[in-house]
Every structure is written in C-alpha cells, then in structure tokens.
Amino acid sequence: MTLATFTPAPYAAGLTAYSNGDGTSGSSSYATSGNGVFVPADQDFGGALEILKTDATQQLRYKGQTPIIPGSYLQVKARVKALSGNLPSVRIAAYAATSGGGAVSGVVTQGTLVPLTSYGEVVEVSAIIGIGNRDGVDMIWGATAAYGHFGIDLVGQNGGVVRVDDIEINDASHLFLGDMVATVDVRDYGALGDGVADDTAAFEAANMAANGRTVLIPQGVFRLNGDVTFDTPTKFEGTVTMPTEAILLLRRNFDFPNYMEAFGNEELAFKKAFQALLNNSDHESLDLGGRKIALTAPIDLQAAVPNRTRYETRRAIHNGQLIALAGGDWDTTTITAQATYSSSDSRTLKNVANIANIEIGSHVSGTGVGREIYVRDKNVARGELTLNGPLYDAEGTQNFTFRRYKYMLDFSGFDVIAKFVLHNIEFQCQEYCSGIMLAGAGTIFTVRDCFITTPKDRGITSMGGGCQGMFVERCQFLSSENDLPVSQRTSIALNVNANDVKLRNCCSERFRHFAVLSGQNHLIFGNHFFQGDSVNGGIRSAGVVLAEAYASCVFTNNYVDNATFEWTNERDPNPAFNGGFSFSSMDITSNIFLSGEVATSFSYILIKPYGAGHFINGLNVAGNRFRSINGYVDRVERVDTSFADLNFTRMRNIRFTGNSFHGVSKPVTNPYILETEQNSNEQTWVIETGAGLPFEGRSLSVDAVIVRGGVRNAGNALNYDNPFVRAQQGPNADQVHVVWSEPVRGKIAVTTRMDNDVV
Structure with a gap:
C-alpha cells in the first residue's frame, strides 16, 4: 500500500x-x-x-x-x-x-x-x-x-x-529521514534506545528494510538481547549493550573501529568483534584499524565466545596495538601446593592439594622441574594436574609452586585453536603483564610482524600443544629487564612444546632466554638475539634452549649475540640414557656467534645431559663465525657436567668444520688434522690431540696418516711401509699411536676424529 x-x-x-x-x-x-x-x-x-x-x-x-x-x-x-x-x-x-x-x-x-x-x-x-x-x-x-x-x-x-x-x-x-535513500534509522522500526527495552527486533527490521542503505543507530543505549546481523553499512552515534552470548555481526563494515563505535568500550568492543570473527563465514580477518586498545585485564578469548571451545578455520587479527594500563588486574596468582610425581606417569601430578585454586596455564616450579613446565589441564575430582611436559627428577612428594601469569590475549580456555594469525600488532605489556597464551592444542598458530614489548614474565607461552607447526616470523621481542645483569633476569620471549615450529627472522633483546623449545623438527632461521650486560667478565644465559635430546633441528643464519645455544634433555622423566638416539640430528650452520666482556669459561654451544650415558649421534656445526671481543674465551663448545658428562666412546656422525675462530684460545674441528714431526727414531709415535677435538672429545678413530717428505730409519733409508694406528690411547684417551714396522723418524699428518661414523 x-x-x-x-x-x-x-x-x-x-x-x-x-x-x-x-x-x-x-x-x-x-x-x-x-x-x-x-x-x-x-x-x-x-x-x-x-x-x-x-x-x-x-x-x-x-x-x-x-x-x-x-x-x-x-x-x-x-x-x-x-x-x-x-x-x-x-x-x-x-x-x-x-x-x-x-x-x-x-x-x-x-x-x-x-x-x-x-x-x-x-x-x-x-x-x-x-x-x-x-x-x-x-x-x-x-x-x-x-x-x-x-x-x-x-x-x-x-x-x-x-x-x-x-x-x-x-x-x-x-x-525525519533527511536523505531517505541513504539512511535507515532503527528508531523508525521501533527501537527505543533506553537501555532497558529489547531493541533486537527493531534492529533486525531495520536491516531487512535497508536494502544496501546505511542503518543509523542514533544517540541512546540500545539493549539487544539476541543475535543481530547487519548486511548493510552501519553508523553508530549511540551504543548497544548485549549479553555475552549474543553476537553482533557487522558484515559490511567488519572492523574494530566500528565495534568500538557500537559498544563505546575498547575491551568490550574487542571481545565482541572477536566473537563475531569466530561466528562469521564472510570475513577471515579482524582489522584493528590501526587503533590502540587499552586493556585493564587479560582478554579471556574463549569466554568472549562461549558457544565455541575449538576453532580450526583460518582467522586473523591484524593492524593495531594493545596496551596494558596501570592499576589493572595483572597480578600473578601464586599458589604453593603439595603434589606427588611418578616418572611412570610422566605428565601428571597427583594428590594435588588446593587444586581447585590452581589455574590452567600456571607455570610450575620445584625440585627436578625443567624450564617452561605449565599446567595444561586439571581434574579436580581426581586431584590431578596434567603438565605440558615430563619432569626430569621430581619423583615422590614435594611442594610445587604454581604461578599464573596474566596475558593480554589468553587463548587457554579453548581446547583447540588452529590456523590463527596475529599480524602487525604491538603488544605493549608495560611490565604489567605477559603477551600471548596459546590454546591447549592446535596447529599452525602464526605470529607475524608483531612487537611484544616489555612483557613482565613471558612473551608467547604454549601451555600445551597449541604450538604444533607454529610460525613466529619477523617479530620483535623487547625485554623489560634491559638494565638487569643476566643473572637476575627471569623473563622468556617464547616457549614451544610440540613439533615443527618455524622461528624465523625475529629479534629478541635481553631476556633470560629467547626461546625454550621442546619437540622436534624445528627450523630456527635468521634470528638475532642478544643477551649481554655491562658486567665485565659476566655470565651469559642461553638464547635458545632445546629441551629434548632428539632434536631433528636446523639452526642456521642466526646472529647469536652474547648468548648460548643450549641443548639438553631436561624433558626426559628418566634422563639417564636407556636406549634411543641420545643427542641426535642437529644442524648448526652459517651463524654469527659474538660475545664481549665475558668470562673465559663462556661457550657459544653447550650440551647439558641431565643423566649419565648420553652421547652425540648426528651433529653438523659448519660455516659459523665465532668471535669474542674484549677478551678471549677458552672454547666455543663445551659440555655442562652439572648432572653428568657425555659418553665419549659412543660418539657418532659429528661434523665440525669450516668455522672461523677469533678471540678463541682453543679452536676445534672434527675431523681434526694435525701435523707432527718425530726427530728421533721411534717405532711407535705418540701423538697428542690436545684440545683440538670438539667438547674435549677422545680421538675415537683415525681417518688417515699422510707422510710428509718420507720417513727414514736408523740407516737413513726411506721406509715405505704403511703404519697402523691405535686410537683412544693415553690416560685421557686423547692420544693416537702410529706404529711402524721399525723405528723411524720424519713428519706426518694425522686425521683423527672424536666420533666413529662406521655403520
């Protein structure tokens, strides 16, 4: 009509x-x-x-x-x-x-x-x-x-x-309508905007009538008790209020600035925009519009989307800044409770006291607990906590400390988050909080082109398997502990529990550790992490920590500045070698290792076995540049024997070649070629390999003996016999004996190895 x-x-x-x-x-x-x-x-x-x-x-x-x-x-x-x-x-x-x-x-x-x-x-x-x-x-x-x-x-x-x-x-x-062709006003469809009456039906009617025109939400507070979808542009002069479970979907202008206009509160607007992102097939990303979002408390992302506990379709949030405000709810929750651990159930704490108050995602510390152990799940009825990794020496009952750090974006409420991308976002933690907590499980989480600035405790935390196949690329991690000596630092840029992580082209500044990585098959490429301080002759901490012996890891083209590459088996519940590959499958190539004003005992590559009997089975250290300035270091590599030494009789497939050494007292190589000259006639020549083999290893095998200019016997005649060799000689097994058919003198070159690569 x-x-x-x-x-x-x-x-x-x-x-x-x-x-x-x-x-x-x-x-x-x-x-x-x-x-x-x-x-x-x-x-x-x-x-x-x-x-x-x-x-x-x-x-x-x-x-x-x-x-x-x-x-x-x-x-x-x-x-x-x-x-x-x-x-x-x-x-x-x-x-x-x-x-x-x-x-x-x-x-x-x-x-x-x-x-x-x-x-x-x-x-x-x-x-x-x-x-x-x-x-x-x-x-x-x-x-x-x-x-x-x-x-x-x-x-x-x-x-x-x-x-x-x-x-x-x-x-x-x-x-009332002005240009009726361009604008539809929700009041024309019955919206009251008094903050009490339910205006949901009026909003839906306005959307239906708009037919591409802009829907105007004028001054007022509009209560929406149900889901509302706009298929047309919107202009918010007033604001809306909604229950947590109700979804506002702005299909034609889906970005944070419009949600900010709709809700009038930055934190609420972000939550509702994120909720819409996970309940919307029309948009794969949420553009923050270059806006700064001030946070007074962690964003529990699953609580913002109560209809979902898992999400496995690609989604992204990009182009903005999150900043933590002073006086917010950022205090770490700390609980000390007694629990029992058994290596036979290596990821479980049982009979946990006060378990109801221990939060999922809490960092665990105690005797025999390795780095970056977190609570992945809990069963209050059974009094059990599930951990993200085994403990190396915590058998029995003891008190553990559980610290729940507060994160700006907290995905821990989700069972699974997969294919999620955070891109071009700055996390200004302001020393009040940490950055990102991942979900319990999920694949291909990506953090790209982001700044995580001055986190109080952690940059990115994986409390479970939400880091499987994760990409962390072109990110900047800027520590809040710049002015502290290394020995007093506690913050960590990121950790990993699962496999196949790509950590590439990032920069990390003065954390306790840049990355603590469990799992296998990681690609660590092109990163620059520096961890020095102004203490002359001071200690340096590990930049990258590998927490499992079998690594299958590539570490290449990185700039390691006043930090150590540390390889451990601290996630092994029975850390003494009891079969398997031991410390295996590692490639450390074409990196820059630099240090200054460090103790002479400092080394760039450190292997730390947490139990006896371990050995190296596949290690390639090639093409690296090792340099110490303002003082020499003894060696570029060593074994930390705090718990145990390596078994040097079982070394296999080690290549330590093509590296350059500057400011290093004892350069090493494997195979190790050394020349020796015997001036008196001896049938058995004793050759000391000294410190020339990596990790002060044994001369386990000899590849070649080359005669230089001939050897002569007592009659000054040339001896053309081939000598035989005995490796692993002497009290420290670091001698090679070259045995001739008769006493001779002369000059030879011996190629000896710390490993045995014979299958």
Missing part, C-alpha cells in the same frame, strides 16, 4: 466510514448517531461534517485501517471551526491497533489540545504518528503497531456545534 492511499474518503462519500467511537469494527457511525450531519457547501471547507457535542470527549474516527509502516511517519491534519454554543478544545486522536486488532498498550493516542476561542475562526490541528522514538513525533507507537483509526477529539462542555473539514493523512517521513 502506498502512502497516497492513506487519506480517508471524504465525508461526501457517506458518514458510515466515520465513527463517533474509537473507530474499530462495530463502533457506531455518524451516519446513525443523530449528532452529526454532512454539510455539502460550507464557505470555508466545501463539504464538511457538522457535529453537535454531546459527550465530554466527543470522538471522530475514520473506521478505515490506516497502516503503520516501519520507517514511515504519518501526519494527521484536521481543520475545525465553532459555529455556536460552548467553545470546546480540539486535538488529533487515534486508536493504535496491533495486527490482531487489539489496542497497543501504553502508547500515546492523543495530540495537543488546541482551544477554539471564537466562532467562525478556522483552527488547524495536526499530529505526527510513527513507530520510531524520534523528536517531533507526537504519538510513538512502537514496533507492535500495525494500523490506526485516526480522527479528532472535542473536549470540554457540551452543547457546542462545530464543523470539521475532511481529515488529511500525509506522509511526513521526509521530516
């Missing part, structure tokens, strides 16, 4: 269509009431209805059903003049009907009263009616109104006679 059809039939068509009641079906009409007649030729009106006022409120209603259309506004006009008798007041009045014909309750159905002050004076009254709560609307009927019966009321003393011109009903929408 068009607006042109809203104007009622003229009185000349008959008075049956006009009620002297409320206008509903069955109400009496002026055709039979006896107090109204049609006057065909009034000098002011032409045809007019003449009424004798007999009721305190004399009603006139058009009995036709004039539709109330969402988005449209009606202006009702009537011209009236008094002829004789008492002078009444007049107003526009109506009956507001639902689609079933019942009266809409609680709405205004009368306009402003206008007194008639003289006879024959034409007075015009009008009122505007519509669904929306707009300034200038006299009768706001809300979304339940379907139609109305419109007319006038005569109010005052009875006995007066008045004439009423034909009633007009006109479209007044243009008075």
Whole structure:
C-alpha cells in the first residue's frame, strides 16, 4: 500500500466510514448517531461534517485501517471551526491497533489540545504518528503497531456545534529521514534506545528494510538481547549493550573501529568483534584499524565466545596495538601446593592439594622441574594436574609452586585453536603483564610482524600443544629487564612444546632466554638475539634452549649475540640414557656467534645431559663465525657436567668444520688434522690431540696418516711401509699411536676424529 492511499474518503462519500467511537469494527457511525450531519457547501471547507457535542470527549474516527509502516511517519491534519454554543478544545486522536486488532498498550493516542476561542475562526490541528522514538513525533507507537483509526477529539462542555473539514493523512517521513535513500534509522522500526527495552527486533527490521542503505543507530543505549546481523553499512552515534552470548555481526563494515563505535568500550568492543570473527563465514580477518586498545585485564578469548571451545578455520587479527594500563588486574596468582610425581606417569601430578585454586596455564616450579613446565589441564575430582611436559627428577612428594601469569590475549580456555594469525600488532605489556597464551592444542598458530614489548614474565607461552607447526616470523621481542645483569633476569620471549615450529627472522633483546623449545623438527632461521650486560667478565644465559635430546633441528643464519645455544634433555622423566638416539640430528650452520666482556669459561654451544650415558649421534656445526671481543674465551663448545658428562666412546656422525675462530684460545674441528714431526727414531709415535677435538672429545678413530717428505730409519733409508694406528690411547684417551714396522723418524699428518661414523 502506498502512502497516497492513506487519506480517508471524504465525508461526501457517506458518514458510515466515520465513527463517533474509537473507530474499530462495530463502533457506531455518524451516519446513525443523530449528532452529526454532512454539510455539502460550507464557505470555508466545501463539504464538511457538522457535529453537535454531546459527550465530554466527543470522538471522530475514520473506521478505515490506516497502516503503520516501519520507517514511515504519518501526519494527521484536521481543520475545525465553532459555529455556536460552548467553545470546546480540539486535538488529533487515534486508536493504535496491533495486527490482531487489539489496542497497543501504553502508547500515546492523543495530540495537543488546541482551544477554539471564537466562532467562525478556522483552527488547524495536526499530529505526527510513527513507530520510531524520534523528536517531533507526537504519538510513538512502537514496533507492535500495525494500523490506526485516526480522527479528532472535542473536549470540554457540551452543547457546542462545530464543523470539521475532511481529515488529511500525509506522509511526513521526509521530516525525519533527511536523505531517505541513504539512511535507515532503527528508531523508525521501533527501537527505543533506553537501555532497558529489547531493541533486537527493531534492529533486525531495520536491516531487512535497508536494502544496501546505511542503518543509523542514533544517540541512546540500545539493549539487544539476541543475535543481530547487519548486511548493510552501519553508523553508530549511540551504543548497544548485549549479553555475552549474543553476537553482533557487522558484515559490511567488519572492523574494530566500528565495534568500538557500537559498544563505546575498547575491551568490550574487542571481545565482541572477536566473537563475531569466530561466528562469521564472510570475513577471515579482524582489522584493528590501526587503533590502540587499552586493556585493564587479560582478554579471556574463549569466554568472549562461549558457544565455541575449538576453532580450526583460518582467522586473523591484524593492524593495531594493545596496551596494558596501570592499576589493572595483572597480578600473578601464586599458589604453593603439595603434589606427588611418578616418572611412570610422566605428565601428571597427583594428590594435588588446593587444586581447585590452581589455574590452567600456571607455570610450575620445584625440585627436578625443567624450564617452561605449565599446567595444561586439571581434574579436580581426581586431584590431578596434567603438565605440558615430563619432569626430569621430581619423583615422590614435594611442594610445587604454581604461578599464573596474566596475558593480554589468553587463548587457554579453548581446547583447540588452529590456523590463527596475529599480524602487525604491538603488544605493549608495560611490565604489567605477559603477551600471548596459546590454546591447549592446535596447529599452525602464526605470529607475524608483531612487537611484544616489555612483557613482565613471558612473551608467547604454549601451555600445551597449541604450538604444533607454529610460525613466529619477523617479530620483535623487547625485554623489560634491559638494565638487569643476566643473572637476575627471569623473563622468556617464547616457549614451544610440540613439533615443527618455524622461528624465523625475529629479534629478541635481553631476556633470560629467547626461546625454550621442546619437540622436534624445528627450523630456527635468521634470528638475532642478544643477551649481554655491562658486567665485565659476566655470565651469559642461553638464547635458545632445546629441551629434548632428539632434536631433528636446523639452526642456521642466526646472529647469536652474547648468548648460548643450549641443548639438553631436561624433558626426559628418566634422563639417564636407556636406549634411543641420545643427542641426535642437529644442524648448526652459517651463524654469527659474538660475545664481549665475558668470562673465559663462556661457550657459544653447550650440551647439558641431565643423566649419565648420553652421547652425540648426528651433529653438523659448519660455516659459523665465532668471535669474542674484549677478551678471549677458552672454547666455543663445551659440555655442562652439572648432572653428568657425555659418553665419549659412543660418539657418532659429528661434523665440525669450516668455522672461523677469533678471540678463541682453543679452536676445534672434527675431523681434526694435525701435523707432527718425530726427530728421533721411534717405532711407535705418540701423538697428542690436545684440545683440538670438539667438547674435549677422545680421538675415537683415525681417518688417515699422510707422510710428509718420507720417513727414514736408523740407516737413513726411506721406509715405505704403511703404519697402523691405535686410537683412544693415553690416560685421557686423547692420544693416537702410529706404529711402524721399525723405528723411524720424519713428519706426518694425522686425521683423527672424536666420533666413529662406521655403520
């Protein structure tokens, strides 16, 4: 129905269509009431209805059903003049009907009263009616109104006679909508914006009617108790409130700035935008629009999306900054509780006291606990905590300390998050909190081109398997512990528990450790991490820690600045060698290793066995540049024997070649070629390998003996016999014996090895 059809039939068509009641079906009409007649030729009106006022409120209603259309506004006009008798007041009045014909309750159905002050004076009254709560609307009927019966009321003393011109009903929408083609206002569809009434239906109706036009949410607070989707652009001047589980999806302008406009609070807006991201197939990423989002507490991301505990479709958040504010809820929760550990159930703590208060994601410390052990799950009923890795020497019952660090973005509530990307975001932790906590499980989590600045405790934490196949690329990790000596630092840039991580082209500055990596098959490429301090002759901590003996790891093209590459088996619940590959499958190539003002005992490559019997089985150290400035170091490599030494009789497949050494007292290589000259005739030449083999290893095998210029016997004749060799000689097994057929003298070159590469 068009607006042109809203104007009622003229009185000349008959008075049956006009009620002297409320206008509903069955109400009496002026055709039979006896107090109204049609006057065909009034000098002011032409045809007019003449009424004798007999009721305190004399009603006139058009009995036709004039539709109330969402988005449209009606202006009702009537011209009236008094002829004789008492002078009444007049107003526009109506009956507001639902689609079933019942009266809409609680709405205004009368306009402003206008007194008639003289006879024959034409007075015009009008009122505007519509669904929306707009300034200038006299009768706001809300979304339940379907139609109305419109007319006038005569109010005052009875006995007066008045004439009423034909009633007009006109479209007044243009008075409120401005450019109606461009904008749809949610108030036009019944939204109240009082913060109490549920405006969900009005928002949905506005979206349906928009047809590509912008939906305006004007000043006010609009309560939405259910999900709302906009398929059209939106403009928020007011804000919305929603239950946690309700979703607001802005399909046409899905970005953080628009959610900020919608909710008016940065933290809430981020949560609702993230919720929409995980409940939306139209957008793969949330653009933060370059905005800075101030946080007063960790963002529990799963709590923001209560309908999901796992998500495995690619999604990304990018282009913005998160900043932690002072005075927020950032304090570490620390609990000390007794628990029992058994290496036979190597990832479980049992009989845990006070378990209900220990949070998932808590860092675990105690006797025999390695680095970066976290609570992955808990079973309160059974009193058991599941850990992200085994403990190396914690058998029995003891007190453990559980510290739950606070993270700006915390995914730990999810069982699985996979294929998620954080890109071009700065995490300004401000020394109040940590950066990112990963979910319990998931593959291919990616952090790319991000800054994690001054975290209090951790940059990126994996409490379980959410780091499987993770990419960390082109990120900057800037420590909050710059001014502390290395020995006092505790913060760690990131840790890994699962396999196949790609850690590439990152920069890390002055953490206790850059990365603590468990699992296998990691690619560590092109990173620069520096961890020095101003202490002359000071200690240096590990930059990268590998926490499992079988590594299958490539470490190449990195710049290791005042830090150690440390290889351990601290995630082994039975750390003494009991079969398997031991310290195996490691490639350390083409790196820059630099140190300055360090103790002479400092080494760039450190192997630390946590139990006896281990050996190296596959190690390639090639093409690296080792340099110490402002003081020499003894060696570039060593074994930390705090728990045990290596078994040097079982070394296999070790290549330590093509490296350069500057400021290093004892360069090493394997194979190791050394020349020796025997000036007196001896049948057995004893050759000391000294410190030339890596890790001060044994001369386990000999590849070659090359004679330089010939050897001569006591008669000064050349001896052409091939000597045989005995390796692993002497009290330290670091001698090679070259045995001739007779006593001879001369010069030879011996190629000896610390390993045995014979299969």
